[in-house]
Amino acid sequence: MSWTVAGVELQSRLLLGTSHYPSLQALGDAVHACGTEVLTVGLRRLQPEAGGGSSFWQRIQSLGCRVLPNTAGCHSAQEAITLAQMAREIFGTPWIKLEVVGDDYTLQPDPFGTVEAAKALVRDGFAVFAYTSDDLIVAQRLRDAGCAAIMPGAAPIGTGRGPLNPQALMTLRERLPDAVLVVDAGLGRPSHAAQVMEWGFDAVLLNTAVAQAGDPVRMARAFAQGVDAGRGAFEATLMPERQAAQASTPTVGMPFWHAVE
Amino acid sequence: MDISLNGQRVDVDAATLQELLQQRGYEPGAAIACAINQQFVPRAQWAQRELNNGDRIDVVAPITGG
DSSP: OOEEETTEEESOOEEEEOSSOSOHHHHHHHHHHHTOOEEEEEEEEOOGGGTTSHHHHHHHHHTTOEEEEBOTTOOSHHHHHHHHHHHHHHHOOSEEEEOOEEETTTTEEOHHHHHHHHHHHHHTTOEEEEEEOSOHHHHHHHHHHTOSEEEEOSSSTTOOOOOSOHHHHHHHHHHOTTSOBEEESOOOSHHHHHHHHHTTOSEEEESHHHHTSSSHHHHHHHHHHHHHHHHHHHHHOOOOOOSSOOOSSOOTTOTTTTOOO | OEEEETTEEEEOOOSBHHHHHHHHTOOTTOSOEEEETTEEEOGGGTTTOBOOTTOEEEEEEEEEOO
């Protein structure tokens, strides 16, 4: 079932990062295995003797996906805005995954800098995919700023621990029913992806869980299946939970019922 | 003229950003973007953008990212 973000219809609800793969070949194979249509990329200082860093970029272009450049590592709104402008020129896309780091140890996003940068970038014509915490009020501010997608973390970046605060994530979905919500960061297992998709999130964004798997290609496929299963369950509507047991097999017509010896 | 290029102090005699990039060996068609003093400088302005003593110049290129 397709979905739409920033005015673009996508078939896959899995967005994939491009770091930490054993090789560019493994990255390419993982992309094909999971059917993702969106890849995140970054920008870093280039020394001329490094040769332009073009082999990676050429490989990414050959995969035929949309790119979602990030502002990873930026510590202020101004840094993120400038890097976003640089990314738009290099990658030729107004899409930007906005990250403003608030704490280097936990990599927790700075909500104030993120909202400030989001407002400026939206005014400048960017489609902002904002990485944020699971805080509802920050998410509301990002929605009000006009972000294309709001992307709460499930757990700290790269930990693979899965949703640490399900209540907060479910509250985001409940309170922002019309926003595009993507769980970004902290997912480690396909079951984590299935879980958040069951809660109604529009998509997930992964990197380490696939790239650092024993077999990234099979793991990419497994995550795609998890995403599909979770989304399918959400659309099918889960049964209501009950406290007490209730027999599945009808009791009417049960043989030996009230049988007297 | 002393400038900072990607965090390193360098002594250059380039008048413009374009000249600096050429002198330092950046390939003309490379997938790079530039900022001076944390302000983005579009590629179309490289040839006109004059450098000043103490400018902090960043040149970035695509890498992997999450």
